[in-house]
Amino acid sequence: MINFLTAIAIVIGLNALICLYRAMVGPTSQDRLLAVNIVGTKTLVMVVLITFVQGENFFLDVALVYALLLFIVTVALSRYLEAEGWEEMRSDG
Amino acid sequence: MVRNIITVIFCSIGAFWFLLGTTGLLRMPDIFSRLHPSTKCDTLGACSVMVGVAVYSGSLWDILKLILIMCFLLLSSATCGHAIGRSAVRRDIAPWRKSEEEEQ
Numbered sequence: 644m645i646n647f648l649t650a651i652a653i654v655i656g657l658n659a660l661i662c663l664y665r666a667m668v669g670p671t672s673q674d675r676l677l678a679v680n681i682v683g684t685k686t687l688v689m690v691v692l693i694t695f696v697q698g699e700n701f702f703l704d705v706a707l708v709y710a711l712l713l714f715i716v717t718v719a720l721s722r723y724l725e726a727e728g729w730e731e732m733r734s735d736g
Numbered sequence: 737m738v739r740n741i742i743t744v745i746f747c748s749i750g751a752f753w754f755l756l757g758t759t760g761l762l763r764m765p766d767i768f769s770r771l772h773p774s775t776k777c778d779t780l781g782a783c784s785v786m787v788g789v790a791v792y793s794g795s796l797w798d799i800l801k802l803i804l805i806m807c808f809l810l811l812s813s814a815t816c817g818h819a820i821g822r823s824a825v826r827r828d829i830a831p832w833r834k835s836e837e838e839e840q
């Protein structure tokens with residue numbers, strides 16, 4: 644069973660590597676942000692799988708904090724890209 | 737034994753949806769259409785893997801934490817998709833049309 648969970652984690656990691664292609668060549672900045680968001684979600688799922696492969700329960704807390712950080716980073720960066728810079732974002736409120 | 741079978745089924749479904757999300761992210765022509773498979777990959781793929789792992793674990797605190805992560809992921813994925821789409825609309829990124837593709 645542990646071998647199966649490891650195999651699923653490896654498959655998801657390979658998917659994340661393929662997603663980095665869109666983060667490199669994406670025509671707009673929003674494409675890159677979307678690709679980074681997906682890579683972050685896949686890393687979160689890999690951390691959850693590694694919890695049960697290793698048998699260490701505290702990795703679940705790491706996954707919870709990682710989900711919170713990923714959400715904040717994505718929303719802040721999309722606000723930044725929407726306002727075209729810090730100055731405009733500050734005047735926008 | 738039954739729990740292991742359920743875990744295998746749910747984790748396989750999740751890995752399959754992650755694969756679909758990656759394919760959509762690479763193959764779709766536009767940022768607005770790329771948002772669609774990526775949010776599917778976030779919600780369905782990640783949540784079914786976590787349901788499978790929660791069935792495998794069996795301990796109460798782990799299941800509660802996994803449910804918490806799942807609820808937060810469902811909320812944050814939709815919000816992130818909306819924020820990215822709104823920033824693309826506000827920056828006047830042109831949607832993809834089929835006629836432009838035929839002219840080239």
